[in-house]
Each structure stands twice: as C-alpha cells, then as structure tokens.
Amino acid sequence: MTTPNKALLTRIPNNPILCEADIPWDCMSVFNAGVCKWEGGYKMLFRTDSGPKEMPDSRLTRVGLASSKDGYKWTVDEEPVFDQEKMRIWLKGQYAERFGNEEIVRIYDPRITVIEGEVYLCFALDTKHGVRGGLARSSDFRNWTLLHISLPENRNMVLFPERVNGKLIRLDRPFPLYLRKNESFDIWISESPDGELWGHHKLLLGAEEAQCGNAKIGPGAPPIKTDKGWLTTFHAVTHHPDRDLGTWARNRTWHKEYVAGLMLLDLEDPSKVIGITRQPLLQSEEPYELGGFRGSVIFPGGFILEDDNTVKMYYGGGDTVVALAEGKLDELLDSIEPIR
Template identity: 75%
Template sequence: MTTQTSPLQRHPANPVLHEDDIPWDCMSVFNAGVCKWENGYIMLFRTDSGPRAHPDAYLTRVGLARSQDGHNWDVDPEPIFDQQKIREWLKSQYDVRFGDKEVVRVYDPRITMIDAEAYFCFAVDTHHGIRGGIAKSTDLRNWDLLHITLPEDRNMVLFPERVNGKLIRLDRPFPLYLRGGRESFDIWISESPDGIHWGEHKLLLAAEEIPFGNAKIGPGAPPIRTEKGWLTTFHAVMKHEDKELFTWSEGTWNKEYIAGLMLLDLENPAKVIGMSKEPLLRAEAPYELEGFRGSVIFPGGFILEDDGIVKMYYGAADTVVALAEGKLEDLLNTIEPL
C-alpha cells in the first residue's frame, strides 16, 4: 500500500493499548472513546474474548483506563460493563424484557464531557436489532440511562457542548431493506433539549459524497470546536472486490476502513462547510494492516490540546488502540470549502 502524506503522525509507542494491558481474558481491545477528565485523560474501550477467528459476542466488555499524559494508560481491574452488568443495568433503568435475555452485548463506546458530566454513547446488540444508547455519569461507574434508539442505529457521538441550547448527536442508521441489502449508509444529525428526547433528524453526509470510499460511512470521534468550525472525523469504507485483506476472522475480508475529516458550521452543525478530499489516515503500520480485521482505522477520540496539538485515538485492525497526533493548523489546511 502506498505511503500517504497525512497531517497526523503515529505515536512511536503505538499501540497505546493492547490485549496484554487488560487484566481480564481478551483477544482484542479497540474502538475506544477518550476525553479529558480532571487533570488527565480517561478512556472507555471495548474488549472481545474467545477464539481469535470467532470471538464470542456474549463475552464483549467495556473497560475504563486512565492516563496522566495521554500515552501511558492504567486499566481499572474490573470492566464497567460485561453481559451480566449490562443486562442488570438496562433491566433496572429501562425495561425488564429488554434487560433480561434480549441484550447480547454493549460495545464501541464514545465519551464526551458536557457541562462537567461524562456522556457515554454506545451500541447495543439485541435479538431484535442493533440500537444506540446514551447515558451520563459524574463518577464513571454509576450511569444514568437517557436514551435508547430504535433499530437499526449505531456509531453515535455527541458534540462536547450545546449548540443554540441543544445537545447535538451524530449517528449512522442502516436501512438494509430500503437499500436493497447494500452496505451504503450515511451520517445523520439530530438535536435534543435534554439527551432524552431527540428530533430534527437530518441527513448530514451521504456515502456517495466521499471520494475515498465506495460503501458505508459513519461518525468517528466527538467533534472539536475550532474558530473555523466543528472539526469532525468520520470513517469511510472502501470495499475491495478484487483482493482479500488480512484477517484472523473466519471467511474473507475485503473492507478497508479509512479515517476522514470534515468541517461543520459552528452555529448550524447540520451544514457541512468543508472536507478533506484525501484520507485523514489509512492503514499502513503493521498493527493496522494485520489483526482480527486488517486495514481498519476507526477514530474514537479526538482531543485538542492547549498547545494546538490534536490527538486522535483510533481502533487499529479491530485489535488494538493507537494514537496519532498533529497540529490543528495542519488539519484545518487539509479542508477544502464546499
């Protein structure tokens, strides 16, 4: 694969979180959400367990890690959610039937600080569809459930502050029936006064608008506010019909996941005002090319530091968590006005 020129540079300590760092049995740790917390950083991450070629969905967990520098992480000894904990939590806060045997797992966490509270977005697999959820907490262990979507929806992220008094959400519904079974899904935006009631759903970005993908797209990490607009990551999928990519999983794998970058209007974030026509980051390093699903870059954390450096945390090959850093100015310079 040809080496690209990117405004982001991979951290030399990559991967920053690996299965060997996790105090419970797992075969991968990836798709983490990261944000600033008190005087350091926190990370909510996903682990999968079971055979490398076919992990057991019932063993997926969400864990918590902490860091002082954003590079070196200490993992809490117990996960926040495993299957038993998530079922008990959803049963007590949402619905007895939903929490009992309906839920398979919770995964792919995103985390955003809003008004000194941590907001946790997640996907939840059920026996009647994939749904998205939102919860909030002040201590990272006790979570108040705010919202569960209808099926089929996932990849939800929240903006780190209210816009015009409203919470803003990006997500990725996937209407297979309407698309004739094709994986061609888009990014949508909606708003809420309280995190519970959501409306004003609008199409934000369509899959066919991405020059470096030919299949589905979806949100990445929570956006960051800049003077020019909301700098926002997303993931795009390039499906390679002519070749197979590396995978531990059963069967073949031909989907390359690529990180992209767009700019949204500060006062009207439903308006895309710019986009990088080239990938922000695509798989090149060995830990990105080889793993459970090779050639996968999936952004989950996006942090702007006081010195103008941007940290992007991403899942690599659905196997590890990695970090890339760059200057805000350089990222903004990749944006072409629309």
C-alpha cells in the same frame, strides 16, 4: 492547502498504546475506544472481545476503563465498567418485562464526551431485535444514568462537546438495508433539549460525498470546536471485492478497508457541512493496522485538542488494538476543501 501526499497525522513511536496484554481479564482484542480529558488527566472507555480469535463470543464483550496523566501511558482498572452481568443489572426493566434478559446481547464501541462537567457515554447495544444506539450520563465513569436508547437499526452515535443554540447535538449512522440493499450508509444529525427526547433528524453527509471511500461512512470521535467550525472525524469504507485484506474470522475473507476522514461543520448550524478532506486523514500502513481480527482498519474514537494546538486522534487498529496519531490543528483545518 495541504498537498495530497502529505500525511496529516503522525503515529506515535510506541504504538499501539493499548493491546490485549495490558488488560487484566481474558480477551483477544481491545479497540474502538472513546477518550476525553478529565480532572487534569485523561480517561478512556474501551471495548474488549473475548473467546477464540477466529470467532469471538459476543456475550463476552466488555467495556473497560483506563486512566492516563499524559494521554500516552495508560493504566487499566481491574474491573470492567460493563460485562454481561453488569449490563443486565443496569438495563433491568428496559427489556425484561416482555422478552427477558436474553434479549440483551452486549454493549460495545463506547464514545465519551464531557459536557458541563458531566461525562456522556454513547454506545452500541446489540439486542435480538436489532442494533440500537444508547446514551447515558455519569460523574464518575462507573455509575451511569440511562437517558436514551434509539430505534433499530442504529449505531456509531457521537455527541458534540457542548450545546449548540441550547440543544445537545448528535451524529448517527443508521442502517437502511430495506431501501439501500447495499452498504452505502450515511451520517445523520439530530438535536435534543435534554438527552432523552431526540428530533429534527437531518442527513448530514451522504456516503457518495466522501471521496476517501466507496461504501458506507459513519461518525468517528466527538468533534473539536475551532474558530472555523466543528472539526469532525468520520470513518469511511472502501470495498475491495478482488482483494483479501486478511481476517482471523473462521471461513471468511475480508474486503473492507476502513480509513479516517475529516470534515468541518458550521459552528451555529452543525447540520451544514462547510468542507471535507479529499484524502484520508489516516490510512492503514503499520502491521497493527494491516493485520489483526480485520486487516486494514482504522476507526477513530477519540479526538483531543491540546493547549499547543496539537490534535490527538485515538483509533482502533485492525479491530485489535488502540493506537494514537497526532497532528497540528492549523494543518488539519488547511486540508479542508469546500463541499457545497
């Protein structure tokens, strides 16, 4: 087993790999990106927020596209994939018949998975009647076919990189506020024959089972398939009521520390958790993680296995930048401890 004090991932020296200065439109942050391998290189879909740093305007959130040959240096496309206008054109007819275009607020937090040569996009969709999770498919990262939009309140959706027993598999994090009355939210799993119809919803991991946090948990990046199981990131939150962790937000304090966690799921039945790391996979240490729009935030969005068994984890730092940390597959698997 990996010793408790040994860092499982190492940050690359030139972090962050993407920040607001790299974006060709006005923004105050770039973070929570999804990353995949594509046609001999890498693609990234990322979120940007715009407006005053202390209170960004949710109507100005965009999803952009970047490309890389090596996964380290990135080139950003001049035009976003989704902004307010492009989003409403794309979703025309989904809401407009009854509530009008003002029902749709924004699309954000993209996660991307390549399955059978096509790219699938999971995203969060803010509406005036709740947060919903969406799923779309594309062959070029620009033109998307909408497959599914969940009921409220749901977000942080993540899709497995291949079918399991002929079914698409998805992780979700719903917000059962009426029952919980606190932020102890969990990770659920479901399946679909086609990406449109989803069912067989099961609780995958309860927040109380993640020892690297004391509050809510949720999916991180799409899992990596290994001989021992599906290696799967998640985010976990520790609430520090007596510590102000720093935020640019106006007239607010920030008490939530986000870390990356790691679990292993059964290959044939991913609803079974084989094990979990007791320590965080990555915890805020660097200035770009400890500061920013929200301090002490690490949010995994991309998880890539290379041919030499190096694992790349792309993550949002401080809800402000995109960063990258790396580790070895064997060490990550060795860190897993049985959960049940």
